[in-house]
Amino acid sequence: MxxxxxxxxxxxxxxxxxxxxxxxxxxxxxxxEPAVGPFDADDLPEGGPHHVDLGSLLVPPMPGRDLRLQVNEKTGEVQAVLLAGPDGALEIRAFAAPRNGDLWGEVRPQIAADMTRRGGTATEREGHFGPELVCQMPVRGADGATGTQASRIIGVNGPRWLLRATFMGRPATETEIPQDWIDTVTAIAVRRGDGPMPVGEPLPVVMPESARRVDPPADS
Structure with missing residues:
Protein backbone atom coordinates (compact mmCIF):
# COMPACT_ATOMS: atom_id res chain seq x y z
CA MET A 1 0.00 0.00 0.00
CA GLU A 33 -4.20 5.82 -1.64
CA PRO A 34 -7.21 3.78 -2.76
CA ALA A 35 -6.45 0.55 -4.59
CA VAL A 36 -7.15 0.80 -8.31
CA GLY A 37 -7.99 -2.12 -10.57
CA PRO A 38 -8.78 -3.99 -12.65
CA PHE A 39 -8.08 -6.48 -9.87
CA ASP A 40 -7.23 -10.11 -9.63
CA ALA A 41 -10.10 -11.71 -7.72
CA ASP A 42 -7.71 -12.71 -4.91
CA ASP A 43 -6.63 -9.07 -4.49
CA LEU A 44 -10.07 -7.47 -4.47
CA PRO A 45 -10.06 -4.94 -1.59
CA GLU A 46 -12.31 -5.73 1.36
CA GLY A 47 -15.15 -3.40 2.15
CA GLY A 48 -15.58 -2.33 -1.46
CA PRO A 49 -18.76 -2.35 -3.54
CA HIS A 50 -20.76 -5.50 -4.09
CA HIS A 51 -19.82 -7.40 -7.25
CA VAL A 52 -22.00 -9.58 -9.45
CA ASP A 53 -20.23 -12.96 -9.64
CA LEU A 54 -20.09 -14.10 -13.28
CA GLY A 55 -17.45 -16.77 -12.79
CA SER A 56 -14.33 -15.35 -14.38
CA LEU A 57 -15.58 -11.76 -14.12
CA LEU A 58 -16.68 -9.93 -10.99
CA VAL A 59 -18.57 -6.81 -12.05
CA PRO A 60 -19.94 -4.15 -9.70
CA PRO A 61 -23.38 -2.76 -10.62
CA MET A 62 -23.08 0.83 -11.83
CA PRO A 63 -25.82 3.48 -11.51
CA GLY A 64 -27.53 4.05 -14.83
CA ARG A 65 -25.87 1.02 -16.46
CA ASP A 66 -27.61 -2.17 -17.52
CA LEU A 67 -25.64 -5.40 -17.09
CA ARG A 68 -26.28 -7.66 -20.08
CA LEU A 69 -24.88 -11.02 -21.11
CA GLN A 70 -24.21 -11.83 -24.75
CA VAL A 71 -25.19 -15.48 -25.17
CA ASN A 72 -24.46 -17.79 -28.11
CA GLU A 73 -27.93 -18.96 -29.12
CA LYS A 74 -26.61 -22.28 -30.45
CA THR A 75 -24.46 -23.31 -27.51
CA GLY A 76 -26.06 -21.32 -24.71
CA GLU A 77 -22.61 -20.15 -23.59
CA VAL A 78 -22.07 -16.59 -22.42
CA GLN A 79 -19.59 -14.94 -24.79
CA ALA A 80 -19.21 -11.47 -23.31
CA VAL A 81 -20.48 -9.12 -20.64
CA LEU A 82 -21.94 -5.77 -21.67
CA LEU A 83 -22.49 -2.70 -19.51
CA ALA A 84 -24.82 -0.35 -21.36
CA GLY A 85 -25.72 3.23 -20.47
CA PRO A 86 -27.44 6.16 -22.17
CA ASP A 87 -24.17 7.50 -23.57
CA GLY A 88 -22.41 4.30 -24.60
CA ALA A 89 -21.51 0.74 -23.72
CA LEU A 90 -18.61 -1.36 -22.54
CA GLU A 91 -17.99 -4.97 -23.60
CA ILE A 92 -15.62 -6.93 -21.35
CA ARG A 93 -13.95 -10.30 -21.88
CA ALA A 94 -11.19 -12.13 -20.05
CA PHE A 95 -8.64 -14.56 -21.52
CA ALA A 96 -6.04 -16.96 -20.18
CA ALA A 97 -2.51 -15.55 -20.41
CA PRO A 98 1.02 -16.76 -19.61
CA ARG A 99 2.45 -16.12 -16.18
CA ASN A 100 4.96 -13.70 -17.67
CA GLY A 101 4.73 -11.70 -20.85
CA ASP A 102 2.58 -9.14 -22.62
CA LEU A 103 -0.40 -10.88 -24.20
CA TRP A 104 -2.07 -7.55 -24.98
CA GLY A 105 1.02 -6.51 -26.93
CA GLU A 106 0.81 -9.75 -28.92
CA VAL A 107 -2.90 -9.69 -29.79
CA ARG A 108 -3.18 -5.96 -30.48
CA PRO A 109 -1.66 -6.19 -34.00
CA GLN A 110 -3.91 -9.19 -34.71
CA ILE A 111 -7.02 -7.22 -33.78
CA ALA A 112 -5.88 -4.29 -35.93
CA ALA A 113 -5.23 -6.59 -38.90
CA ASP A 114 -8.68 -8.16 -38.52
CA MET A 115 -10.29 -4.72 -38.50
CA THR A 116 -8.48 -3.84 -41.73
CA ARG A 117 -9.43 -7.15 -43.34
CA ARG A 118 -13.10 -6.42 -42.61
CA GLY A 119 -12.90 -3.00 -44.24
CA GLY A 120 -12.35 -0.87 -41.16
CA THR A 121 -9.43 0.97 -39.61
CA ALA A 122 -7.58 0.61 -36.31
CA THR A 123 -5.24 3.33 -35.06
CA GLU A 124 -2.94 2.57 -32.13
CA ARG A 125 -2.24 5.30 -29.61
CA GLU A 126 -1.34 5.74 -25.96
CA GLY A 127 -4.29 6.09 -23.61
CA HIS A 128 -5.18 5.97 -19.94
CA PHE A 129 -4.61 2.20 -19.75
CA GLY A 130 -1.58 2.16 -22.06
CA PRO A 131 -1.59 1.28 -25.77
CA GLU A 132 -5.13 1.19 -27.14
CA LEU A 133 -6.84 0.79 -30.51
CA VAL A 134 -9.25 3.40 -31.84
CA CYS A 135 -11.32 1.70 -34.51
CA GLN A 136 -13.79 2.65 -37.23
CA MET A 137 -15.92 -0.05 -38.84
CA PRO A 138 -18.43 0.47 -41.70
CA VAL A 139 -21.88 -0.90 -40.84
CA ARG A 140 -25.19 -1.21 -42.63
CA GLY A 141 -28.41 -0.51 -40.78
CA ALA A 142 -31.70 -2.39 -40.99
CA ASP A 143 -32.96 0.23 -43.46
CA GLY A 144 -29.99 -0.38 -45.74
CA ALA A 145 -28.26 2.88 -44.89
CA THR A 146 -24.51 2.71 -44.32
CA GLY A 147 -22.61 4.32 -41.51
CA THR A 148 -19.54 3.99 -39.32
CA GLN A 149 -19.33 2.43 -35.87
CA ALA A 150 -16.56 3.70 -33.61
CA SER A 151 -14.97 1.62 -30.88
CA ARG A 152 -12.01 1.90 -28.54
CA ILE A 153 -10.29 -1.29 -27.37
CA ILE A 154 -8.04 -1.47 -24.33
CA GLY A 155 -6.21 -4.37 -22.74
CA VAL A 156 -4.96 -4.93 -19.21
CA ASN A 157 -2.43 -7.68 -18.49
CA GLY A 158 -3.03 -9.37 -15.15
CA PRO A 159 -1.54 -12.41 -13.37
CA ARG A 160 -2.19 -15.15 -15.93
CA TRP A 161 -5.10 -13.28 -17.47
CA LEU A 162 -5.85 -10.54 -19.97
CA LEU A 163 -8.87 -8.27 -19.60
CA ARG A 164 -10.03 -6.82 -22.91
CA ALA A 165 -12.53 -3.98 -22.84
CA THR A 166 -14.24 -2.45 -25.86
CA PHE A 167 -15.90 0.95 -25.54
CA MET A 168 -18.70 2.05 -27.86
CA GLY A 169 -20.58 5.32 -28.10
CA ARG A 170 -19.29 8.42 -26.28
CA PRO A 171 -16.36 6.63 -24.57
CA ALA A 172 -15.10 5.60 -28.01
CA THR A 173 -15.34 8.97 -29.71
CA GLU A 174 -14.02 11.42 -27.12
CA THR A 175 -10.31 12.19 -27.02
CA GLU A 176 -10.01 10.77 -23.49
CA ILE A 177 -12.12 8.06 -21.89
CA PRO A 178 -14.67 9.76 -19.61
CA GLN A 179 -13.81 9.30 -15.93
CA ASP A 180 -17.02 7.45 -15.06
CA TRP A 181 -16.19 4.80 -17.65
CA ILE A 182 -12.60 4.58 -16.37
CA ASP A 183 -14.05 3.98 -12.91
CA THR A 184 -16.16 1.17 -14.33
CA VAL A 185 -13.12 -0.67 -15.72
CA THR A 186 -10.97 -0.14 -12.63
CA ALA A 187 -13.66 -1.68 -10.39
CA ILE A 188 -13.74 -5.00 -12.30
CA ALA A 189 -12.01 -8.13 -10.99
CA VAL A 190 -10.91 -11.24 -12.91
CA ARG A 191 -10.92 -14.79 -11.53
CA ARG A 192 -8.42 -16.84 -13.53
CA GLY A 193 -8.78 -20.20 -11.75
CA ASP A 194 -5.97 -22.66 -11.08
CA GLY A 195 -6.48 -25.11 -13.94
CA PRO A 196 -4.26 -25.13 -17.04
CA MET A 197 -5.67 -23.35 -20.09
CA PRO A 198 -4.27 -22.55 -23.53
CA VAL A 199 -3.01 -18.99 -23.89
CA GLY A 200 -5.74 -16.83 -25.40
CA GLU A 201 -8.57 -19.14 -24.34
CA PRO A 202 -11.62 -17.14 -23.16
CA LEU A 203 -12.24 -17.52 -19.44
CA PRO A 204 -15.73 -18.94 -18.84
CA VAL A 205 -18.49 -16.53 -17.89
CA VAL A 206 -21.31 -18.01 -15.81
CA MET A 207 -24.82 -16.66 -15.75
CA PRO A 208 -25.86 -15.89 -12.15
CA GLU A 209 -28.41 -18.20 -10.54
CA SER A 210 -30.81 -15.30 -10.05
CA ALA A 211 -30.89 -14.75 -13.81
CA ARG A 212 -31.38 -18.44 -14.58
CA ARG A 213 -34.02 -19.19 -11.95
CA VAL A 214 -37.56 -19.67 -13.27
CA ASP A 215 -40.35 -19.50 -10.72
CA PRO A 216 -42.97 -22.25 -10.99
CA PRO A 217 -46.48 -21.16 -12.00
CA ALA A 218 -48.81 -20.32 -9.14
CA ASP A 219 -51.40 -22.93 -8.25
CA SER A 220 -54.79 -22.06 -9.64
Whole structure:
Protein backbone atom coordinates (compact mmCIF):
# COMPACT_ATOMS: atom_id res chain seq x y z
CA MET A 1 0.00 0.00 0.00
CA UNK A 2 1.33 3.42 -0.90
CA UNK A 3 1.24 6.36 1.47
CA UNK A 4 1.47 10.02 0.62
CA UNK A 5 3.53 11.85 3.22
CA UNK A 6 2.64 15.40 4.24
CA UNK A 7 5.55 17.83 4.01
CA UNK A 8 6.57 19.96 6.99
CA UNK A 9 8.12 23.48 6.93
CA UNK A 10 11.16 22.45 8.97
CA UNK A 11 11.88 19.26 7.04
CA UNK A 12 15.38 20.51 6.21
CA UNK A 13 16.33 20.38 9.92
CA UNK A 14 15.41 16.71 10.39
CA UNK A 15 18.45 14.53 11.12
CA UNK A 16 19.40 11.59 8.95
CA UNK A 17 18.37 9.20 11.73
CA UNK A 18 14.96 10.85 12.07
CA UNK A 19 14.54 10.76 8.31
CA UNK A 20 15.24 7.03 8.18
CA UNK A 21 12.79 6.41 11.03
CA UNK A 22 10.05 8.51 9.47
CA UNK A 23 10.55 6.76 6.12
CA UNK A 24 10.13 3.37 7.76
CA UNK A 25 7.07 4.36 9.81
CA UNK A 26 4.24 6.27 8.09
CA UNK A 27 3.00 9.44 9.77
CA UNK A 28 -0.25 9.31 11.66
CA UNK A 29 -1.65 11.76 9.13
CA UNK A 30 -0.55 9.69 6.12
CA UNK A 31 -3.34 9.00 3.65
CA UNK A 32 -3.63 5.55 2.08
CA GLU A 33 -4.20 5.82 -1.64
CA PRO A 34 -7.21 3.78 -2.76
CA ALA A 35 -6.45 0.55 -4.59
CA VAL A 36 -7.15 0.80 -8.31
CA GLY A 37 -7.99 -2.12 -10.57
CA PRO A 38 -8.78 -3.99 -12.65
CA PHE A 39 -8.08 -6.48 -9.87
CA ASP A 40 -7.23 -10.11 -9.63
CA ALA A 41 -10.10 -11.71 -7.72
CA ASP A 42 -7.71 -12.71 -4.91
CA ASP A 43 -6.63 -9.07 -4.49
CA LEU A 44 -10.07 -7.47 -4.47
CA PRO A 45 -10.06 -4.94 -1.59
CA GLU A 46 -12.31 -5.73 1.36
CA GLY A 47 -15.15 -3.40 2.15
CA GLY A 48 -15.58 -2.33 -1.46
CA PRO A 49 -18.76 -2.35 -3.54
CA HIS A 50 -20.76 -5.50 -4.09
CA HIS A 51 -19.82 -7.40 -7.25
CA VAL A 52 -22.00 -9.58 -9.45
CA ASP A 53 -20.23 -12.96 -9.64
CA LEU A 54 -20.09 -14.10 -13.28
CA GLY A 55 -17.45 -16.77 -12.79
CA SER A 56 -14.33 -15.35 -14.38
CA LEU A 57 -15.58 -11.76 -14.12
CA LEU A 58 -16.68 -9.93 -10.99
CA VAL A 59 -18.57 -6.81 -12.05
CA PRO A 60 -19.94 -4.15 -9.70
CA PRO A 61 -23.38 -2.76 -10.62
CA MET A 62 -23.08 0.83 -11.83
CA PRO A 63 -25.82 3.48 -11.51
CA GLY A 64 -27.53 4.05 -14.83
CA ARG A 65 -25.87 1.02 -16.46
CA ASP A 66 -27.61 -2.17 -17.52
CA LEU A 67 -25.64 -5.40 -17.09
CA ARG A 68 -26.28 -7.66 -20.08
CA LEU A 69 -24.88 -11.02 -21.11
CA GLN A 70 -24.21 -11.83 -24.75
CA VAL A 71 -25.19 -15.48 -25.17
CA ASN A 72 -24.46 -17.79 -28.11
CA GLU A 73 -27.93 -18.96 -29.12
CA LYS A 74 -26.61 -22.28 -30.45
CA THR A 75 -24.46 -23.31 -27.51
CA GLY A 76 -26.06 -21.32 -24.71
CA GLU A 77 -22.61 -20.15 -23.59
CA VAL A 78 -22.07 -16.59 -22.42
CA GLN A 79 -19.59 -14.94 -24.79
CA ALA A 80 -19.21 -11.47 -23.31
CA VAL A 81 -20.48 -9.12 -20.64
CA LEU A 82 -21.94 -5.77 -21.67
CA LEU A 83 -22.49 -2.70 -19.51
CA ALA A 84 -24.82 -0.35 -21.36
CA GLY A 85 -25.72 3.23 -20.47
CA PRO A 86 -27.44 6.16 -22.17
CA ASP A 87 -24.17 7.50 -23.57
CA GLY A 88 -22.41 4.30 -24.60
CA ALA A 89 -21.51 0.74 -23.72
CA LEU A 90 -18.61 -1.36 -22.54
CA GLU A 91 -17.99 -4.97 -23.60
CA ILE A 92 -15.62 -6.93 -21.35
CA ARG A 93 -13.95 -10.30 -21.88
CA ALA A 94 -11.19 -12.13 -20.05
CA PHE A 95 -8.64 -14.56 -21.52
CA ALA A 96 -6.04 -16.96 -20.18
CA ALA A 97 -2.51 -15.55 -20.41
CA PRO A 98 1.02 -16.76 -19.61
CA ARG A 99 2.45 -16.12 -16.18
CA ASN A 100 4.96 -13.70 -17.67
CA GLY A 101 4.73 -11.70 -20.85
CA ASP A 102 2.58 -9.14 -22.62
CA LEU A 103 -0.40 -10.88 -24.20
CA TRP A 104 -2.07 -7.55 -24.98
CA GLY A 105 1.02 -6.51 -26.93
CA GLU A 106 0.81 -9.75 -28.92
CA VAL A 107 -2.90 -9.69 -29.79
CA ARG A 108 -3.18 -5.96 -30.48
CA PRO A 109 -1.66 -6.19 -34.00
CA GLN A 110 -3.91 -9.19 -34.71
CA ILE A 111 -7.02 -7.22 -33.78
CA ALA A 112 -5.88 -4.29 -35.93
CA ALA A 113 -5.23 -6.59 -38.90
CA ASP A 114 -8.68 -8.16 -38.52
CA MET A 115 -10.29 -4.72 -38.50
CA THR A 116 -8.48 -3.84 -41.73
CA ARG A 117 -9.43 -7.15 -43.34
CA ARG A 118 -13.10 -6.42 -42.61
CA GLY A 119 -12.90 -3.00 -44.24
CA GLY A 120 -12.35 -0.87 -41.16
CA THR A 121 -9.43 0.97 -39.61
CA ALA A 122 -7.58 0.61 -36.31
CA THR A 123 -5.24 3.33 -35.06
CA GLU A 124 -2.94 2.57 -32.13
CA ARG A 125 -2.24 5.30 -29.61
CA GLU A 126 -1.34 5.74 -25.96
CA GLY A 127 -4.29 6.09 -23.61
CA HIS A 128 -5.18 5.97 -19.94
CA PHE A 129 -4.61 2.20 -19.75
CA GLY A 130 -1.58 2.16 -22.06
CA PRO A 131 -1.59 1.28 -25.77
CA GLU A 132 -5.13 1.19 -27.14
CA LEU A 133 -6.84 0.79 -30.51
CA VAL A 134 -9.25 3.40 -31.84
CA CYS A 135 -11.32 1.70 -34.51
CA GLN A 136 -13.79 2.65 -37.23
CA MET A 137 -15.92 -0.05 -38.84
CA PRO A 138 -18.43 0.47 -41.70
CA VAL A 139 -21.88 -0.90 -40.84
CA ARG A 140 -25.19 -1.21 -42.63
CA GLY A 141 -28.41 -0.51 -40.78
CA ALA A 142 -31.70 -2.39 -40.99
CA ASP A 143 -32.96 0.23 -43.46
CA GLY A 144 -29.99 -0.38 -45.74
CA ALA A 145 -28.26 2.88 -44.89
CA THR A 146 -24.51 2.71 -44.32
CA GLY A 147 -22.61 4.32 -41.51
CA THR A 148 -19.54 3.99 -39.32
CA GLN A 149 -19.33 2.43 -35.87
CA ALA A 150 -16.56 3.70 -33.61
CA SER A 151 -14.97 1.62 -30.88
CA ARG A 152 -12.01 1.90 -28.54
CA ILE A 153 -10.29 -1.29 -27.37
CA ILE A 154 -8.04 -1.47 -24.33
CA GLY A 155 -6.21 -4.37 -22.74
CA VAL A 156 -4.96 -4.93 -19.21
CA ASN A 157 -2.43 -7.68 -18.49
CA GLY A 158 -3.03 -9.37 -15.15
CA PRO A 159 -1.54 -12.41 -13.37
CA ARG A 160 -2.19 -15.15 -15.93
CA TRP A 161 -5.10 -13.28 -17.47
CA LEU A 162 -5.85 -10.54 -19.97
CA LEU A 163 -8.87 -8.27 -19.60
CA ARG A 164 -10.03 -6.82 -22.91
CA ALA A 165 -12.53 -3.98 -22.84
CA THR A 166 -14.24 -2.45 -25.86
CA PHE A 167 -15.90 0.95 -25.54
CA MET A 168 -18.70 2.05 -27.86
CA GLY A 169 -20.58 5.32 -28.10
CA ARG A 170 -19.29 8.42 -26.28
CA PRO A 171 -16.36 6.63 -24.57
CA ALA A 172 -15.10 5.60 -28.01
CA THR A 173 -15.34 8.97 -29.71
CA GLU A 174 -14.02 11.42 -27.12
CA THR A 175 -10.31 12.19 -27.02
CA GLU A 176 -10.01 10.77 -23.49
CA ILE A 177 -12.12 8.06 -21.89
CA PRO A 178 -14.67 9.76 -19.61
CA GLN A 179 -13.81 9.30 -15.93
CA ASP A 180 -17.02 7.45 -15.06
CA TRP A 181 -16.19 4.80 -17.65
CA ILE A 182 -12.60 4.58 -16.37
CA ASP A 183 -14.05 3.98 -12.91
CA THR A 184 -16.16 1.17 -14.33
CA VAL A 185 -13.12 -0.67 -15.72
CA THR A 186 -10.97 -0.14 -12.63
CA ALA A 187 -13.66 -1.68 -10.39
CA ILE A 188 -13.74 -5.00 -12.30
CA ALA A 189 -12.01 -8.13 -10.99
CA VAL A 190 -10.91 -11.24 -12.91
CA ARG A 191 -10.92 -14.79 -11.53
CA ARG A 192 -8.42 -16.84 -13.53
CA GLY A 193 -8.78 -20.20 -11.75
CA ASP A 194 -5.97 -22.66 -11.08
CA GLY A 195 -6.48 -25.11 -13.94
CA PRO A 196 -4.26 -25.13 -17.04
CA MET A 197 -5.67 -23.35 -20.09
CA PRO A 198 -4.27 -22.55 -23.53
CA VAL A 199 -3.01 -18.99 -23.89
CA GLY A 200 -5.74 -16.83 -25.40
CA GLU A 201 -8.57 -19.14 -24.34
CA PRO A 202 -11.62 -17.14 -23.16
CA LEU A 203 -12.24 -17.52 -19.44
CA PRO A 204 -15.73 -18.94 -18.84
CA VAL A 205 -18.49 -16.53 -17.89
CA VAL A 206 -21.31 -18.01 -15.81
CA MET A 207 -24.82 -16.66 -15.75
CA PRO A 208 -25.86 -15.89 -12.15
CA GLU A 209 -28.41 -18.20 -10.54
CA SER A 210 -30.81 -15.30 -10.05
CA ALA A 211 -30.89 -14.75 -13.81
CA ARG A 212 -31.38 -18.44 -14.58
CA ARG A 213 -34.02 -19.19 -11.95
CA VAL A 214 -37.56 -19.67 -13.27
CA ASP A 215 -40.35 -19.50 -10.72
CA PRO A 216 -42.97 -22.25 -10.99
CA PRO A 217 -46.48 -21.16 -12.00
CA ALA A 218 -48.81 -20.32 -9.14
CA ASP A 219 -51.40 -22.93 -8.25
CA SER A 220 -54.79 -22.06 -9.64
Missing amino acids: KFRRKSTPDSADISAEETATSAAEPDEGAVA
